[in-house]
Amino acid sequence: MTSDNGPPPTLATRAIAPPTLPLLGLDFACLDLAAAAAAIAARPAGAPFAYVVTPNADHLVRLDGDVALRAAYRGAALCLLDSRVVAAGARLLGLPAPPVVTGSDLTARLLARHLQPGERITIVGLSPAWLPALAARLGVAPPAHYDPPMDFDCDPDAFAAVVDFVRAHPARLVFLAVGSPRQERLAAAIAAAGDATGTGLCVGASLEFLAGARRRAPRAMQRLGLEWLFRLAAEPRRLARRYLVDSPRIVTLLWRQRRAARAPRSAAGA
Template identity: 50%
Template sequence: MLATATIPATAAPPRRRVFGVDFTPVGLEDALALAAAREPAAPFAFIVTPNAQHVVLLNRAPAEWAPIYHRDSWLCTCDSQVVRRLAALAGQELPLCAGSDLTAALFARVLQPGDRITVIGCEPEVIERLRAHVPRLGIAHHNPPMGLAANPAAMQACLDFALLHPARFTFLATGSPQSERLAAAIAARGGATGIGLCIGSSLHFITGARRRAPAWMRRAGLEWLHRLVQEPRRMWRRVFVESLPLLALAAPEIARRAWRR
């Protein structure tokens, strides 16, 4: 059952720019209410959940990525406790709505028996786990090859699959920022319906294929550390090269606030 939201379920509130990213300032309950209230047959709209890595990417290549995150997305929610806390130090309130939490809540509290979902990406064994976990959902799955962004034929196959398999929710798990690019392409093509979510490893967590950080680590903003310890070869570059520059982006705004105070 949905908890009471604090905003009307018909429209997202105005966005708020934090560290160069236009976030939709909603927490989990409000984002969930917005997603639940949207008509399944409405034209395709998608949700992005930027973390520290995405904030850095948007600042490094705004001409390439800002249109997807700022103009094309329906909701753009904060995925990162680190981003949220740095924003607070800079004097900006930014609610947290992590993509993995939103995905889990949709499965637990919004999706109903008989609903159809589409998954693009994710290993077949994870999808089999998902079918066992939610046997009453209709699941259409397409797993594109690696290097999707550089493979026009594979990208076209994903677009065709999304159009041929309309669903209340389409979960995109092709890696970031490929999933965001794919979501924007589905929306731009037209004809697709429902809501798309760029979900990273969310289905791995739901099905138990991968262990998520304990709740106390997530609350403390240490989920990145848990994943780094679990998958050092995969995560070290994401943490130390692609995410760490966030501190340099945030420092001037934090310093300005401290000076004003």
């Protein structure tokens, strides 16, 4: 994957970047859940900080009008599609679609299968009240934890304090669970600091699901691409605009890419 500011980052100390598929301005990794988790887990302790993003429809719509945020996503070492709706829409329009790897599934697999006994992770986000439940459910060691104020990204000093916390608490896996676009901007800033280590995972509410703070959609709804509907029903006031007004614009963006892809063929046949 390319960055606006230099060569592509990789998830390992040697260049083993996976093949990618371009979609809506990002290069998505052609990895399934097991392969993505294994690639992340294979990074050695102390490796220079790199980060993973898992954009969904809401993120992709937001990126369309935000050049600076798009640069943060493009700076990721691994970009995984977290939307069965986007994948299905792309296929319907004849566009290639990468595998779907949700941030929640990736987080669960890493914590369940890829931690060493007693290994300590670092978490930014998640209310302290839910840390005991997370540790009990997953059997993980007490993490290094920092729960920043809600609008920390609007306060330069508060933002810098979060970056400094991650730098001071290195871990092989660093979970950035403060929501998009804060977590992606934070990940880019940590990487830019130059002295942090580990793999940052921009995973939104994933830890809340694992800790029991929120209930995730049943598996059947997930497979059908209806997880958004379950979340909308659970939090209508918070999510109505996102799911019913903003996110549907993803159809326009996919259609625009389809037209752009067909234009060279049409010109060649003229």
